[in-house]
Amino acid sequence: MEKYGIHLLALSHVYSVPQLKQRCTRGLAKRVSVENVVDMLQLARLCDAPDLYLKCIKLLSNNFKTVEKTEGWKFLENHDPNLELEILQFIDETETRKKNIRRHRQEQSLYVQLSEAMDCLEHICSEGCTSVGPYDMDTSKHKGPCSKFSTCQGIQLLIKHFGTCKKRVNGGCLRCKRMWQLFKLHSSICDQPDECRVPLCRQFKLKAQQDRRGNDARWRLLVRKVVSARAMSSLSLPKRKREEEPRMAMHNLAI
Structure with missing residues (x-):
């Protein structure tokens, strides 16, 4: 999985091998990091792997300032504006939901x-x-603190x-x-x-x-x-x- 997980996910998607695709998705989800999250997100999007996609976009959203400095993000800005817009919209919607939840609470x-x-x-x-x-209460009667x-x-x-x-x-x-x-x-x-x-x-x-x-x-x-x-x-x-x-x-x- 460490060496061929990405390739196996792509192949399992192309040749419709669902069990292998599921195992690859779970294995790669454990290896998502700030450095590779953009590449993993693109792969999940291309291979229709929603669980991996969600894991990646949440990590990216929570660590956006750090991810923004990576080479993967700079490449994304120059070559995939649609995915960039998708990510920014997700972050904006997430912040809006958090604000609404805080206000509701x-x-x-x-x-x-x-x-x-x-x-x-x-x-x-x-x-x-x-x-x-x-008015008819006996005020002279001592009462302790109200519990x-x-x-x-x-x-x-x-x-x-x-x-x-x-x-x-x-x-x-x-x-x-x-x-x-x-x-x-x-x-x-x-x-x-x-x-x-x-x-x-x-x-x-x-x-x-x-x-x-x-x-x-x-x-x-x-x-x-x-x-x-x-x-x-x-x-x-x-x-x-x-x-x-x-x-x-x-x-x-x-x-």
């Missing part, structure tokens, strides 16, 4: 964070947490600020705007507004019903994504824990 992370923030908001307003809770939700402390600080801020009346406080967004997001998710203890839940529901234009397409998409993230988080929990968990809501828009 970042978006999913945001939706998961918003879902968790919604859970914290419901938990704080219905059960109470370390320093913030419903249930990692973001509860941040939501509690935001609620405290919202309750005392002087700028929020005029819409001049960024932190208060975030709190309004959290309340609105919760209301868009909540399916029990009459029993819900989260402030402004019913008011936002009524306002949304009266003004359909207020629920623009981007907001509706955000709501759907957060609901989906909440459902996926719930499914990832063990069955018993899912049954014990309170109904989950949505997460934090800009935290």
